[in-house]
Amino acid sequence: MSENHDIAIIGGGIMGCAAALRLASGGMAPIVLDRGDLGQGASGVNAGTLSLQIKRVRLMPYALKGHEEWARMGDAVGFRRTGGYTLAFTEREAELLTERQTLKAEAGAPIEFVTNNQVLSAEPNLTRRVLAASYCHEDGYANSSLTGQYYRGRLREASVPYRERCAVTSITRDTQGFVLHTGGPPIKARRILLAAGAWLKPVAAMLGVDLPVNARINTVSVTERMPPLFATVIGHATGLLTMKQKGNGTILIGGGWQGRGTPQEGRGEVIADSLIPNLSLAQFALPKLGQARVLRSWTGFEANVPDFYPLAGELPGVPDAFVLGCVRGGYTIGPYIGRLMGDFILGHSPEMPLFNPGRDFEKDAT
Structure with a gap:
């Protein structure tokens, strides 16, 4: 029937x-x-990052409304508004950061540029090699699981x-x-x-x-529990790093590095050629990450046109x-x-x- x-x-x-x-x-x-x-x-398998700093300009009004929806869901989805920093380590990255974040701020995102001293005052465990940075107080994360x-x-x-x-x-x-x-x-x-x-x-x-429709095969990693090392969402000017420390001490690391596979084959495969540079960039931004063991890495398919x-x-x-x-x-x-x-x-x-x-x-x- x-x-x-x-x-x-x-x-x-x-x-x-x-x-x-x-x-x-x-x-x-x-x-x-x-x-x-x-x-x-x-x-359910992404890193859970809710950062306005990594959204495309045309989608900013939708992202702002999306943030409001996540805030209303609250603890039921593990929502946390922590603020977030996006970092640049080279002159070219600094130019990229300034260009992109200026456009996003003009589109309505509450993004401001901050000095290296301001970043290190808020997050003293980050690298001293920050050349430029932006901050958004609305950034945060939820628990995708x-x-x-x-x-x-x-x-x-x-x-x-x-x-x-x-x-x-x-x-x-x-x-x-x-x-x-x-x-x-x-x-x-x-x-x-x-x-x-x-x-x-x-x-x-x-x-x-x-x-x-194509599918990206994004890689995400999680470390063992660590002492509190940082409180905000950390990103990189290229978009190739997102990082946050959860309440239980584990650190989630993402950034869109690609694995291998297709949706029709089932779960994608983590590959060293993507995983190693992702973790290396994370450790460069947060040197004490070198003391942590990575417990698990996985992939998730992200559709796009x-x-x-x-x-x-x-x-x-x-x-x-x-x-x-x-x-x-x-x-x-x-x-x-x-x-x-x-x-x-x-x-x-x-x-x-x-x-x-x-x-x-x-x-x-x-």
């Missing part, structure tokens, strides 16, 4: 779950389907059904909408939202749409089908853009513009 819903959402990460909650509050009956567990794709637990609770509270370990293998259409085949009873829905992250391309192909902006809108050529995903920094803006997507599907005018999935990606890659 088949199930019938107003909309089926394929993908139970932050964006898909946030959209489902907004749709439910607007009177629709959604169902969320995930090939694994809720919040365990990119939403709590993503699934949080959204399971929110979906249950809203009486939104969800299915974990429920991979959609094909999608057909009937007179009433879409039929999703999962190996169990068919799931029917009048509308469909694709929010499958790094798996968006094969899911869209089930509907005959070729989305230009050529211009690195989101896909958020109607799926080209397929009536009643929508797509949401594919952006660097999706962890930060996810709760907010998911809500915007829900408004759009409900027929409301979103508070901010969405991102046309049918756009000319080469023209818009600015």
Whole structure:
């Protein structure tokens, strides 16, 4: 016997779950389907950094709203507003820092430039070789491993059904909408939202749409527990380092260094050629990190399209089908853009513009 819903959402990460909650509050009956567990794709394996200093200028208004959403979630997702420093160690990095952070400040981020003495006064364990730095008091982090637990609770509270370990293998259409085949009873829905992250391309192909989706394989590492060494989020002018010390003393190190693999092959593979320079840069910024053992390194897939902006809108050529995903920094803006997507599907005018999935990606890659 088949199930019938107003909309089926394929993908139970932050964006898909946030959209489902907004749709439910607007009177629709959604169902969320995930090939694994809720919040365990990119939403659950990233470093949890919530830094405005590493967001693209055009996305800054969305990132600011995203920060507000994370603050409202609070302790349930391990949210901490710690402030953050972005560091430059060479003249070229200093120029890059000044250029990028000036544009981001003009876009509304509360970023200021600080001196080396100010950085070392706040974080005395950092290297003395800081040439330039910026600071944002809004920066912080959340615990990405709590993503699934949080959204399971929110979906249950809203009486939104969800299915974990429920991979959609094909999608057909009937007179009433879409039929999703999962190996169990068919799931029917009048509308469909694709929010499958790094798996968006094969899911869209089930509907005959070729989305230009690629996947980055980002590496994250965690150390053993250490005495308190720093209190803020630390980044690098190139974007190749994010670092924060959690309340239990462990230090999370990220920065987008690439591993190896594809979403279709399962979990990606950590490779030494990326891991070693990532850890070396972290130790350069924080010399006492050399006393710590790395307990674990892992990878997570991050979907993107050529211009690195989101896909958020109607799926080209397929009536009643929508797509949401594919952006660097999706962890930060996810709760907010998911809500915007829900408004759009409900027929409301979103508070901010969405991102046309049918756009000319080469023209818009600015």
